[in-house]
Structures are given as C-alpha cells and as structure tokens.
Amino acid sequence: MSESGLTTGDDFTMENEPFTLFRAWLKDAEGSEINDPTAVALATVDENGLPNVRIVLLKGYDEHGFVFYTNFESQKGREILGLKKAAMCFHWKSLRRQVRLRGDVEVVSDEATDAYYLTRSRGSRIGAWASKQSRPLEGRFALEQAVAEYTERYAIGDIPRPPHWSGFRIKPLSIEFWHDRQFRLHDRVEFRRTRSDGPWEKMRMYP
Template sequence: MTDLKHPSEELTKGDFAEVKKPFDLFSEWLEDAKASEPNDPNALALATVDPSGLPNVRMVLLKDVDDRGFVFYTNFESAKGRELLSSGKAAMCFHWKSLRRQVRVRGVVHQVTVDEADTYYQSRPRGSRIGAWASKQSRPLESRFALEKEVARFTAKFGIGDIPRPEYWSGMRLEPTSIEFWHDRPFRLHDRILFTREGPDQPWDKERLYP
C-alpha cells in the first residue's frame, strides 16, 4: 500500500534529482523489476505504425539494453517487422505494476549486427529456433495442425545438427530520442522526468513534467 504522506513531502524525495544518464536509471529500475515482478520483468508494449498511418501495439520482450539502445528480436516478414523496416521508428512502454513505475521510450530503429543476431539466436532453446523456421508469423494459418506439420518438417530437416538463423529473423535496436520515467506518488501527484536529445550521439536534456 502506498504511504499517504503529505504530497509536498513525497515530491521532495523523487528518484530523479541526481540522475544524469537515463540508461543508468533504466538499468536500476529493470533490476528492481527483476526482483519484484512475478512474470517477464523485461516485457514491453511496442508501438509501430502501418503504411496507412494506423498504429499497432503488442507485447514483446527486451533482450538487451545499453547506451546504444533497447534490443528486441522478431521475424521481419511479420506485420511488426514490416512496419519497423518501413517507418524506421517505434515507441516502447514498460510498466512495472508491483513498483508503480513506467518508462516510455521513443526513437528510431536499426537492425542489430549479423554477429549480434547470430549470437542471440544460438542462445535460444532448440524448439524456439525451429519455431522461427516453422512460423510464417502474422500470416493466415489454416489450422493448428498445419503449424505442427511445419514444426515436424523442420525438426526432421535439421535433425540433431546446427540450426542456422533464418535470414528474415533478426533483431532491432531502438535508439531513443526521448525517455520518460514515471513514478506513482500519493494524490496522483506523480513524478515524471523526461530526457530528450536530438540524435543518438547528442547529449541528453532533462526536465520535470507536471503529473
């Protein structure tokens, strides 16, 4: 339960006063989430836009983060993949209910390197690697049995040997131009801090926002 102290007292105790680098704060919050969230602390809502300008959003898993950006993986022939490659832009929202915290991210997206994609792909369970070959992600599926047949076909094809990464399956790195941190406070007088920059190699500006 939230400690309902006087709101002015709460606002003087924000997490943000000395923060200079948003990635440092994000890493701290992600570690806190790993200790408190019951499932998938690295889950995020990923927003894209289709060619008509209509937005799409779905949950994906963050697989890496550093000062270069936020990395996730997908089938580039899926709706998500096509939209990312077409627009080159995306937004993310992390929400950790147990911590009453949220992080919103916006920026440009670029493919990860071949080495990064290969390394992550080989770290996946064997069944997931086969699934990347068997699933024509986002396209119509006549029946569950049809999917199971494809899984069986690729299981037999690769036997017990190596499973190469499909060319259409790789990762994207969102290089943020804005990162907003939100922390629940009593009386809905929440803390909001926004970091912005002109581009990936530019310095960050920081400002506090009204709740």
C-alpha cells in the same frame, strides 16, 4: 511526504542520464515482478498511419539503445523496416513505475543476432523457421505440421538462423520515467535529445 501527498527529493529525479536509471529500475523489477520483467509494449505504425502495439521481450540494452528480436516478415517487422521508428513502454505494476521511450530504429548486426540466436532453445529455433508470423493460419495442425517438418530437417547438427529473423535496436530520442504518487501527483522525469548520439536534456514534467 508533503501535506499535498507529493514525495519530494526522490533519487531518480537527480539522475542526469537515463541508462543508469533504467538499469537500476530494471534490477528492481527483476526482483519484484512475478513474470517477465523485460516484457515491454512495442508500438509501430503501418502504411496507413494506423498504430499497432504488442508485447515483446527486451533482449539487451546499453547506451546505444534497446534491442529485441523478431521475424522481419511479421507485421511489426515490416512496419519498422518501413519507417525505422518505434516506441516502447515498460510497466512494472508491482513497483508502480513506468518507462516510455521512442526513437529511430536500426537493424542489429548479423554477428550479434547470430550470437543471441544460439542461446535460444532448440524448439524456439525450430519455431523461427516454422512460423509464418502475422500471416493467416488455416488451422493449428498446419503449424504443428510445419514444426514437424523442420524438426526432421534439422534433426542432427546446428539449426541455422532464418534469413528473415533478426533484431532491431531502438535508439531513443526521449525516455520518460514515471512513478506513481498519491492523489495522482505522480513523478515524471523526461530525458530528451535531438539526435541519437547527442547529449541529453532532462526536465521534470507535470503529472
């Protein structure tokens, strides 16, 4: 540690592409976070230009992007389908680390969505049918009644995937890694590219 309190020479600042680094940080989070290390804040923008943010669960990632699933008729579903852009922020408090990313969004293939849907519990699959996500609910009983109706409808056999339930993949144009340091002299490294299949440029940022 230097006299200023800024640690130098950290391994993560040496990486030349972001996905290997994200994989290592997520693995660390899986070992240290008590609940949901894949929880991530998802930001979208509505038709009036107002931002919305909420927590979702990351369900997959690779060099092509970051995947989550949702009801396309929900507020976030409609907003993403409208602009095809979104941002995410992971915050792992136990590690004092943060990862931010933003970029274009594409719809996940039906094949990949079907494969993930089959891994969900039976109750979660019923819930995907019963919940009119982001729309007014007159009372808890109405939701419970809808759950009961779909449970009876699909009492035997497979529960098909609702046509309005699918996945999104954020194809990042920028990914920033942040690590807390003393005196707010944090480490920040950002990877940027001009297109989702282009090469990465790496730069260190002032905290």
